[in-house]
Amino acid sequence: MPAFSSESISAARSHAADAVPLALGIDIGGTKVAAGVVDGHGVIVEELRRVTPGRDARAVEQVIVDLVAELGSRHAIESVGIGAAGWMDLDGARVVFSPHLAWRDEPLRDTLEAMLHRPVLVTNDADAAAWAEARFGAGQGHSRMIMLTLGTGIGGALVLDGKVERGAFGMAGEFGHQIIMPGGHRCECGNRGCWEQYASGNALGREARELAGKQSPMAAALLAAVDGRAEEITGTVVTDLALQGEATSKELIAEVGDWLGLGMANLAAALDPALFVIGGGLSAAGELLLEPARRAYSRNLTGRGYRKEAAIEEAQLGAAAGLIGAADLSRARR
Amino acid sequence: MPAFSSESISAARSHAADAVPLALGIDIGGTKVAAGVVDGHGVIVEELRRVTPGRDARAVEQVIVDLVAELGSRHAIESVGIGAAGWMDLDGARVVFSPHLAWRDEPLRDTLEAMLHRPVLVTNDADAAAWAEARFGAGQGHSRMIMLTLGTGIGGALVLDGKVERGAFGMAGEFGHQIIMPGGHRCECGNRGCWEQYASGNALGREARELAGKQSPMAAALLAAVDGRAEEITGTVVTDLALQGEATSKELIAEVGDWLGLGMANLAAALDPALFVIGGGLSAAGELLLEPARRAYSRNLTGRGYRKEAAIEEAQLGAAAGLIGAADLSRARR
Numbered sequence: 001m002p003a004f005s006s007e008s009i010s011a012a013r014s015h016a017a018d019a020v021p022l023a024l025g026i027d028i029g030g031t032k033v034a035a036g037v038v039d040g041h042g043v044i045v046e047e048l049r050r051v052t053p054g055r056d057a058r059a060v061e062q063v064i065v066d067l068v069a070e071l072g073s074r075h076a077i078e079s080v081g082i083g084a085a086g087w088m089d090l091d092g093a094r095v096v097f098s099p100h101l102a103w104r105d106e107p108l109r110d111t112l113e114a115m116l117h118r119p120v121l122v123t124n125d126a127d128a129a130a131w132a133e134a135r136f137g138a139g140q141g142h143s144r145m146i147m148l149t150l151g152t153g154i155g156g157a158l159v160l161d162g163k164v165e166r167g168a169f170g171m172a173g174e175f176g177h178q179i180i181m182p183g184g185h186r187c188e189c190g191n192r193g194c195w196e197q198y199a200s201g202n203a204l205g206r207e208a209r210e211l212a213g214k215q216s217p218m219a220a221a222l223l224a225a226v227d228g229r230a231e232e233i234t235g236t237v238v239t240d241l242a243l244q245g246e247a248t249s250k251e252l253i254a255e256v257g258d259w260l261g262l263g264m265a266n267l268a269a270a271l272d273p274a275l276f277v278i279g280g281g282l283s284a285a286g287e288l289l290l291e292p293a294r295r296a297y298s299r300n301l302t303g304r305g306y307r308k309e310a311a312i313e314e315a316q317l318g319a320a321a322g323l324i325g326a327a328d329l330s331r332a333r334r
Numbered sequence: 335m336p337a338f339s340s341e342s343i344s345a346a347r348s349h350a351a352d353a354v355p356l357a358l359g360i361d362i363g364g365t366k367v368a369a370g371v372v373d374g375h376g377v378i379v380e381e382l383r384r385v386t387p388g389r390d391a392r393a394v395e396q397v398i399v400d401l402v403a404e405l406g407s408r409h410a411i412e413s414v415g416i417g418a419a420g421w422m423d424l425d426g427a428r429v430v431f432s433p434h435l436a437w438r439d440e441p442l443r444d445t446l447e448a449m450l451h452r453p454v455l456v457t458n459d460a461d462a463a464a465w466a467e468a469r470f471g472a473g474q475g476h477s478r479m480i481m482l483t484l485g486t487g488i489g490g491a492l493v494l495d496g497k498v499e500r501g502a503f504g505m506a507g508e509f510g511h512q513i514i515m516p517g518g519h520r521c522e523c524g525n526r527g528c529w530e531q532y533a534s535g536n537a538l539g540r541e542a543r544e545l546a547g548k549q550s551p552m553a554a555a556l557l558a559a560v561d562g563r564a565e566e567i568t569g570t571v572v573t574d575l576a577l578q579g580e581a582t583s584k585e586l587i588a589e590v591g592d593w594l595g596l597g598m599a600n601l602a603a604a605l606d607p608a609l610f611v612i613g614g615g616l617s618a619a620g621e622l623l624l625e626p627a628r629r630a631y632s633r634n635l636t637g638r639g640y641r642k643e644a645a646i647e648e649a650q651l652g653a654a655a656g657l658i659g660a661a662d663l664s665r666a667r668r
Contacts, residue, residue, distance in 0.1 A: 087640065097640045144502040158604075165494070167606025168478040169642040177636030178600040181516065189636040266512040270492075270604060272501025302511030302523040306421065306431045308503040 017041045021078040021334070024071060025327030026064055027125060028052065028084040030100040033060070035067040036320065037075045038327035042136030044320060046071060057102040061111065068116050079119045079334050081326030082108065083128035085155075090170045092121040092333070099188075119333035125322045126155030126173060127164045129315075132325030133277050134159040137316035144273040147315070148175065150260075150282035153188070153196035158271065164329075176200065180263055198259035201235030201282040207252055208233045218248045239285045253285050254292040261296025268310055269302045279315030286314065351375045355412040355668070358405060359661030360398055361459060362386065362418040364434040367394070369401040370654060371409045372661035376470030378654060380405060391436040395445065402450050413453045413668050415660030416442065417462035419489075424504045426455040426667070433522075453667035459656045460489030460507060461498045463649075466659030467611045468493040471650035478607040481649070482509065484594075484616035487522070487530035492605065498663075510534065514597055532593035535569030535616040542567045542586050555580045573619045587619050588626040595630025602644055603636045613649030620648065 020040025027034045033052050036044040048067055053059035068080060086098030093110065095103040112120045130139075130147035139145040139159060149155035154176030158165045166172050176196030177189050184193030185206075197203055212219040212230035219230075225241055226232040242249035264276055282289060294312050298304060317324060354374025361368045367386050370378040382401055387393035402414060420432030427444065429437040446454045464473075464481035473479040473493060483489030488510030492499045500506050510530030511523050518527030519540075531537055546553040546564035553564075559575055560566040576583035598610055612624060628646050632638060651658060 087637070097637075142502070156604075160494075160499070165605075168476070168608035168644070169606055171602075171637060171641050172604065172606040174603040174606075174636055177603040178512070179596060179634060180513065182514065182596065187636075190638070191634060191636060194636070262513060262516065266600075267604065268505075269508040269511040270490075270506065270601065271499075272503055272506040272508075274502035300513060300525060302508055302521075302525060302528070303421065303431075303505060304524070307505050310502070 020331065022075050023327035023330050024068060024075075024077045024080045025128070025323030025325070025330070026067060026080065026082050027128070027322040027326065028060060028082065028101065029125075030085075033063050033067070034320070034323055035071060036323045036327065037071050037077060038324050042132060042317075042324050042328065044324065045075060047320070047323075055100070055102045057106065060101060061108075061115070064112065065115050068118070077118065079121070079327075079330040080112070080116055081121045081123060081128065081323075081328070081330030082112070083123050083125040083322045083326035085125050087171055088122050088124050090166055092123055092329075095122060096170070119330065121326070121330040121333045123326055123329055124157070124173070125326075127157045127166070128323070128325030128329060129155065129279060129317075129321035130157030130159050130173075130277070130325065131164055131329055132317050132321040133279065133315055134162075135328060136324065137321065138277045138313045139275060142273075142275045144271070145275045145277060146175070146264075146267055146271065146273045146310075147277045147279060148260075148264075149280035149315075150199065150278065151201050151280040153200050153202065155280065158273070175263070175267060178263060178266060180259070180266065195259070195263040199256055199263055201239075201280070203259070204235035204238050204252060204256050204282065205233060207255065208235075208238045208249070211248070211252070221246045221248060235282055239282065242285060242288050250288055253288045256282070257289045257292030258296040260289065260293040261298075262300045264293065264297045264310075264312070265300035265302070268297070273310050276310055276312045277315050278312065279318075279321060283314055290314065354665065356409050357661035357664050358402060358411045358414045359462070359657030359659070359664070360401060360414065360416050361462070361656040361660065362394060362416065362435065363459075364419075367397050367401070368654070368657050369405060370657045370661065371405050371411060372658050376466060376651075376658050376662065378658065379409060381654070381657075389434070389436045391440065394435060395442075395449070398446060399449050402452070411452065413455070413661075413664040414446070414450055415455045415457060415462065415657075415662070415664030416446070417457050417459040417656045417660035419459050421505055422456050422458050424500055426457055426663075429456060430504070453664065455660070455664040455667045457660055457663055458491070458507075459660075461491045461500070462657070462659030462663060463489065463613060463651075463655035464491030464493050464507075464611070464659065465498055465663055466651050466655040467613065467649055468496075469662060470658065471655065472611045472647045473609060476607075476609045478605070479609045479611060480509070480598075480601055480605065480607045481611045481613060482594075482598075483614035483649075484533065484612065485535050485614040487534050487536065489614065492607070509597070509601060512597060512600060514593070514600065529593070529597040533590055533597055535573075535614070537593070538569035538572050538586060538590050538616065539567060541589065542569075542572045542583070545582070545586070552582045555582060569616060573616065576619060576622050584622055587622045590616070591623045591626030592630040594623065594627040595632075596634045598627065598631045598644075598646070599634035599636070602631070606641075607644050610644055610646045611649050612646065613652075613655060617648055624648065
C-alpha cells in the first residue's frame with residue numbers, strides 16, 4: 001500500500017517546485033529579445049521585451065544586462081539562461097555560430113557571468129523550447145520526445161530520458177536539414193532538398209507566391225489579401241486565410257503537412273520517439289496542418305501495422321517556450 | 335599525479351575482463367545459425383555453425399538447444415544472447431516481428447530460458463553488432479556511434495553513452511528506411527525511396543543487373559563473370575570484380591557510396607555522432623565504397639565548415655560482430 005495518495009504526492013511535488021529559485025530566461029530572436037522570470041512550475045512571473053539592436057554583439061549584450069538589472073530589481077533571480085538560434089558548445093559556454101547575430105566562437109557565458117554576477121547558461125533556442133515542452137508542456141510523462149518548431153525553417157530537438165540529446169559535438173537536432181529531395185529546392189545551409197524547404201512557414205509562403213505568380217485563378221483570394229502584390233504573400237498570410245476557410249490556402253497547408261509527415265516518418269524510423277510536439281508560427285494552422293501530417297506520417301512510416309506509433313501533438317507553451325526552457329536549464333549552473 | 339600508469343590501468347581492466355564469465359552468442363540468419371562462446375574481452379573461444387532449418391520456429395529453437403548443449407558441455411556458459419533480424423521488445427523478452435523467421439509476437443526469452451536453464455536475452459542483430467563494435471571494435475572510446483550494416487538492406491543502430499538507443503517502443507535504428515527519394519524504388523517495407531534501396535548490397539546488385547540488361551558494352555566484364563546470365567549478378571559479384579580493378583564495377587560501387595554519404599549526412603544532421611562504423615557484406619569493398627561515401631557525406635552535411643565531422647570507419651569484427659554483441663548483452667540478464 002502506498003504511504004501517500006497521488007494527491008499528496010502531487011502536492012509534495014508542487015511544494016518542491018515552489019522552493020525552486022527564480023531563473024531568468026532570455027530568448028534572442030532576429031527582431032526581438034524576450035526576457036521572462038520563470039518559477040519552478042515553468043510559469044512566467046514577469047516578462048519584458050526589447051527590440052534586437054541589429055547584429056552588433058556588444059549592443060545585444062547591453063540589452064541583456066539592462067533586462068537583468070530591471071527584472072533583478074524586482075525578483076530574486078539566481079541564474080540566467082540565454083537561448084538563441086545557432087550552435088552552442090556542449091558546455092553551454094560558447095556560441096559557435098549564430099546565423100542572425102554577430103557571435104562567432106564567442107565565449108558568451110563567461111562574458112555575461114562577469115557582467116551579471118550570476119550563473120549563466122547559453123543554449124540553442126530550439127533545444128530550450130523542447131526542454132520547456134518536455135518538462136512543463138505537451139511532453140510531460142514521455143521519455144522520448146521530438147520537438148519541431150516550424151517557422152522560417154524547422155527548429156528541432158530530441159529529449160531522451162529527461163535530457164536534451166546534443167550529439168557528440170553539440171550539433172544534434174538539425175532535423176530540418178535532412179535531405180528528402182536530392183536536387184530539390186536550395187536551402188540557406190547550401191544544400192538542396194532539405195526538409196525545411198518543404199515543411200516550414202517559409203516553404204508555405206514560397207509555394208503560395210509561386211502559385212500567385214502563375215496568375216492562377218486558384219490564387220485569387222491570396223492575391224486579394226495582399227492587394228495583388230504576390231511578393232508579399234508569407235506563410236502567415238496563407239495560414240490566416242486558411243483559418244478563415246479559404247480553400248487554396250488550406251490545400252497549400254495540407255501539402256506542407258504531407259511533407260511534414262514524411263520527414264517525421266524518417267525521424268521515427270531512426271529514433272522511434274513516443275511523441276512529436278509541433279510548435280512555431282506555422283503550428284497556428286492547428287489541425288489544418290496536423291491532420292494531413294498525421295496521415296502522411298502513418299502512410300510513410302516503415303513497419304506500420306507492426307509497431308506502436310508516436311503521437312503528434314501541438315505545443316502547449318507557445319512562443320514563450322524558448323525563454324521558459326532557457327531559464328529552467330540555467331538552474332543546473334547554480 | 336595519477337596513482338597508476340595507463341599501462342597498469344589497462345592491465346587492471348584486462349584482469350577485470352578475465353573475470354567476466356563466458357556467454358554464448360547465437361546469430362540467427364536467413365541461411366545459417368552461428369553460435370560462439372565469448373569471453374570478457376569479446377574474443378570467441380569456440381564457434382559452431384548450423385544451417386537455418388527453414389522458417390519453422392520450433393525447429394530453430396531445437397537448433398539453439400542443440401548448440402547450447404554441445405558448447406555448454408565444453409565451456410561454463412552463464413548466459414545466452416540471441417540475435418536475429420527483426421523487432422524485439424524493449425525487455426529483450428519477445429520477438430515482435432521477424433522477417434525471415436516465423437516468430438510473431440513470440441515470448442522467445444521465456445521459452446528458451448525454460449529449455450536452456452540459463453538467462454537468455456533476445457536482441458536485434460544490428461543492435462548486437464553495433465554493441466560489439468562499440469565495446470570491442472571500431473567504436474571503442476566514442477560516446478556516440480552509429481553502426482550501419484550494409485547487406486540485403488541497411489541494418490542500423492545508435493550507441494549513446496554506452497547504451498544501444500532502442501527508442502520508445504524498441505524500433506529505433508531503422509535508418510535504412512528513411513525516405514531519401516520520394517516516389518523512388520519500391521522497398522520491401524512497402525514504401526518507396528528508402529535509403530536501403532540506394533545504399534545496400536541489394537541496391538548494388540540491382541543497378542548492375544539493370545546495366546547488364548541494357549546490353550551496355552560497359553557491362554561486358556560483369557556479364558562475363560556470370561556467363562552472360564545477367565539475372566545472376568549480385569552485389570557480391572560486383573564487389574569482387576571491383577576489388578580486381580574492373581572499372582564499371584568500381585563506378586557502380588562509387589554510386590552506392592554517394593547515396594551512402596548522403597544518408598549519413600542526414601543522420602548526422604539529426605544525431606551528430608562522433609563516428610560511423612560501416613560493416614556488412616558490402617563493406618568488403620573497403621575504400622572503393624568509403625572514399626566516395628566520405629566525399630558525399632562532407633558535401634551533403636549541413637553546417638559543413640562550421641562543425642566537427644564524424645569519422646567514417648570500417649567495422650573491425652566482421653560477420654562475428656552480431657554473436658559477440660548478443661553474448662555480451664546477455665550478461666546483463668545474469
